[in-house]
Amino acid sequence: MNKNKQSSIQRWLPFEKIYENGIIKTKDKKYIKIVKVTPINYNLKSDLEKKSILNSYKVFLKTCQFDVQILIQSNKEDLNLHFSEMKKNQNYFKIEKIKKIADDYINYIQELQKSKKCSTKEFYFIFNYSQKEIKNKIIQFEIIENELKEKYFKIKECLSRSGNIVEEITKNEIIKLLYSLLNTRKCFLEEQEIKND
Numbered sequence: 001m002n003k004n005k006q007s008s009i010q011r012w013l014p015f016e017k018i019y020e021n022g023i024i025k026t027k028d029k030k031y032i033k034i035v036k037v038t039p040i041n042y043n044l045k046s047d048l049e050k051k052s053i054l055n056s057y058k059v060f061l062k063t064c065q066f067d068v069q070i071l072i073q074s075n076k077e078d079l080n081l082h083f084s085e086m087k088k089n090q091n092y093f094k095i096e097k098i099k100k101i102a103d104d105y106i107n108y109i110q111e112l113q114k115s116k117k118c119s120t121k122e123f124y125f126i127f128n129y130s131q132k133e134i135k136n137k138i139i140q141f142e143i144i145e146n147e148l149k150e151k152y153f154k155i156k157e158c159l160s161r162s163g164n165i166v167e168e169i170t171k172n173e174i175i176k177l178l179y180s181l182l183n184t185r186k187c188f189l190e191e192q193e194i195k196n197d
Contacts, residue, residue: 052162060159
């Protein structure tokens, strides 16, 4: 029975293959690339820096004249290791006032975690191979790979100017990302188990 369930789920998924270089081939013969963007904290920048960042973003919008989707994924942060390290370090403080500050800090972070305000956001840019060629023509994978690589470098060049980090993700990272998107219920249950431990 499990085999039947697994095969039906695999038939439902729109992906045919995920290559080692991070390119996804869909069942309708489209090719997609996902890149991860680690953004800067815009609010911490000076007015001059903010102006420069906005100008860089304008250049990005003018230069990258192809379709891009932005995926933002929120993940609940597990801070238990951080708490245990803080409590361990708290014993080294000799001054009572510093111990109290450390204790207040731990309580504050625990309250944040309980109120579900401790989460990280991951940003992904998704773009595809634009098929300008005749539909029946067989296109070499190398051509597709080169076009997607060129788009990646354009995104990286433009967004890096304002301090963002743009990087390709591996096949395993793509599988984890797709798993978390397609198995939201299971990922939620796993988070609950971590929380209850």
